[in-house]
Amino acid sequence: MRARTESLDSAAAGDWVSREFLEAAFAERRKALADDPTVPLFFGRVDYRPDAPDVGGESLHVGRRHITDERGDPMVVDWRAPVSRAFYRASRSEPLGLALRRRYGFVRGRLTGFEDEAFGEARPSGAAQVEDEYSALLEAEIERPRVGPMRDIVATIQPEQDVIVRADLSRSVCVQGAPGTGKTAVGLHRAAYLLYAHRDQLSRQGVLVVGPNASFLRYIGDVLPALGEMAVGQTTIEELVATTLRHAHAKATVRGSDPAPVSVLKGDARMAEVLSRAVWSHLVAPTEGLVVPRGAARWRVPAYEVEETIATLRSREVRYAAARAMLAQRLAHAVLVKMENAGDSPDDRVQDAVARSRPVKQYVDAVWPAVDPARVVLRLLSDPDFLATAADGLLSADEQRLLLWPKPAKAPGSAPWSLADAVLVDEAHDLVARQPSLGHVVLDEAQDLSAMMLRAVGRRCTTGSATVLGDLAQTTTAWGVGSWPRALAHLGKPDAVVDELTRGFRVPGEVIEYAARLLPRIAPELTPPVSVRRARGELDVVATDPLGALPAAVSRVLERVGSVGLIVPDALVADVVRVLDGHPLAVVGTSDREQVEFDVRLDVVPASLAKGLEFDHVVLVEPAAIAAGEPDEVTGLRRLYVCLTRAVTSLVVLHGEPLPAALR
Incomplete structure (x- = not known):
């Protein structure tokens, strides 16, 4: 396929424009056909029974991409193709037309073995026979x-995961997933599936992945490209709204921070109505009519008629700026009607000219002035009287005082914008001008977002769909909404289906059961997760001087195969790096470093950035300090729950302070 692409010649194009287009298309095709020899092109095979509809008697290999031979016949079918569905979902009770399913084992691109699962009486020879629910090759993978960084899971997608991955584009899906259930991978693979199934539509409309922080995005950044999808945007909620803030004012940046109570209040859904009142409060009731001189005549639209026009536009619930533009046209139309009644015969060109005329523009500026979203929010947070008017009946006097900046700002470029403030600007911006909608948005760690943050993400997919991923037990922000129905309502997707994943494929049994001791305190309504791995993993809890014992503990873990994550309280990061001087390491979340996170075997992970990451071996330092680093006990235990569940093989807990009661 690469050779055929290389042989294509753009010289046959009729003109230089066509030639440039063809060369760009050929370059894209060559890029799409690039190959990593260490990644196998296929990982399974399905043999259909002779009586299977449409594909009876066919034997098809399943892989990451569609591969054809010289005649164009398929050698490997894409894992997302409808014909591949049976590879993931067939069972003894529902074989879905299969006679045989084969799984292949590879090590760095070299075939090492295969297993067959027969759906019927015939049992092939020469391959291991699968009797258990999980094959040895599946378990080895x-x-x-x-x-x-994180890798794709196309070879190990489970039936309950595949149902979510292949959900139709028109459906929004919410996945409540315990640690290790693969919810992030499911969300990414759903994005890849939707791009395959709806390529033309989503190529135009776009797909966006929203993650909790930049380190998380770097960790998952290789998954979609490995699946052949290069054009999916990835961002954080902070960058999403900071872009809007910069668009509102080039010099405005997110550089401030708020105490937790202030962030909770700014993230409250009531702020949407406060902002709506603040934006629309700029309308001014007309006291005089509009007078438009045209030639020797002067045409007048009385104030009461203008007021009726403004009321009509307000009732249509269009955006502020769009309605403002409509007002100019409505006033011009009223002038044209008067011209016609006087015997003139004006056309649309005359109406456009009147709408653009100085008298109409000045009149519109007076009764419907232009609004700067950043300045509206700046005024709300700096002007007590303006805030009191907009928040009347919505926020108490104490809440209003809490919202106000300690030192009022005079210009957006010098204001101490926080993340919560930028979210408010994003809301105000949407009240003024509609946010363009994408075709699909994947939102990970959604349980940590406030109502206003969820509204900001929801605005990016008003006419599209969403895949919402998260775990209520891992809510570590004071402003999280605490309920999936409420979160989905704020997102604008109240009809989304909520699926719960509880079977863990990543966290071993010893570790997940230890961490699950915290669930009755942090999320009693959730079903405790169950590890389906045969390997129970290793758990070692050691009472010691953590910093003193750390070098030896890390050295022992580094002797083993796999990645190592050293999860520590944020306040101890500098001390830990000092104690481990001489070990090649990277600190997750820092930018001034020689080593890049996830590119070395040892990553030092501040507890606040551990969410979403995974390591073969985890050394966790001072659990009590991790829990104490949060504003309240429940949030602290949730943070600890997150940190305890990052291990894939082994977990070593070093503590000098007494453990939280549930873990003793």
Whole structure:
């Protein structure tokens, strides 16, 4: 296929424009056909029974991409193709037309073995026979050491995961997933599936992945490209709204921070109505009519008629700026009607000229002035009287005082914008001008977003769909909404289906059961997760001087195969790096470093950035300090739950302070 692409010649194009287009298309095709020899092109095979509809008697290999031979016949079918569905979902009770399913084992691109699962009486010879629910090759793939960033799971997608991955584009899906259930991978693979199934539509409309922080995005950044999808945007909620803030004012940046109570209040859904009142409060009731001189005549639109026009536009619930533009046209139309009644015969060109005329523009500026979203929010947070008017009946006097900046700002470029403030600007911006909608948005760690943050993400997919991923037990922000129905309502997707994943394929039994002791305190309503891995993993809890014992503990873990994550309280990061001087390491979340996170075997992970990451071996330092680093006990235990569940093979807990009660 690469050779055929290389042989294509753009010289046959009729003109230089066509030639440039063809050369760009050929370059894209060559890029799409690039190959990593260490990644196998296929990982399974399906043999259909002779009586299977449409594909009776066919034997098809399943892989990451569609591969054809010289005649164009398929040698490997894409894992996302409808014909591949049976590879993931067939069972003894529902074989879905299969006679045989084969799984292949590879090590760095070299075939090492295969297993057959027969759906019927015939049993092939020469391959291991699968009797258990999980084959040895499937288990080996799950158990394979994690080195570097996150990888795809196309070879190990389970039936309950495949149902979510292949959900139709028109459906929004929410996945409540316990640690290790693969919810992030499911969301990414759903994005890849939708791009395959709806390529033309989503290529135009776009797909966006929203993650909790930049380190998380770097960790998952290789998954979609490995599946052949290069054009999916990835961002964080902070960058999403900071872009809007910069668009509102080039010099405005997110550089401030708020205490937790202030962030909670700014993230409250009531702020949407406060902002709506603030934006629309700029309308001014007309006291005088509009007078438009045209030639020797002067045409007048009385104030009461203008007021009726403004009321009509307000009732249509269009955006502020769009309605403002409509007002100019409505006033011009009123002038034209008067011209016609006087015997003139004006056309649309006259109406456009009147709408652009100085008297109409000045009149519109007076009764419907232009609004700067950043300045509206700046005024709300700096002007007590303006805030009191907009928040009347919505926020108490104490809440209003809490919202106000300690030192009022005079210009957006010098204001101490926080993340929560930028979210408010994003809301105000949407009240003024509609946010363009994408075709699909994947939102990970959604449980940590406030109502206003969820509204900001929801605006990016008003006419599209969403895949919402998260775990209520891992809510570590004070402003999280705490309920999936409420979160989906704020997102604008109240009809989304909520699926719960509880079978863990990543976290071993010893570790997940230890961490699950915290669930009755942090999320009693959730079903405790169950590890389906045969390997129970290793758990070692050691009472010691953590910093003193750390070098020896890390050295022992580094002797083993796989990635190592050293999860520590944020306040101890500098001390830990000092104690481990001489070990090649990277600190997750820092930018001034020689080593890049996930590119070395040892990553030092501040507890606040551990969410979403995974390592073969985890050394966790001072659990009590991790929990104490949060504003309240429940949030602290949730943070600890997150940190305890990052291990894939082994977990070593070093503590000098007494453990939280549930873990003793």
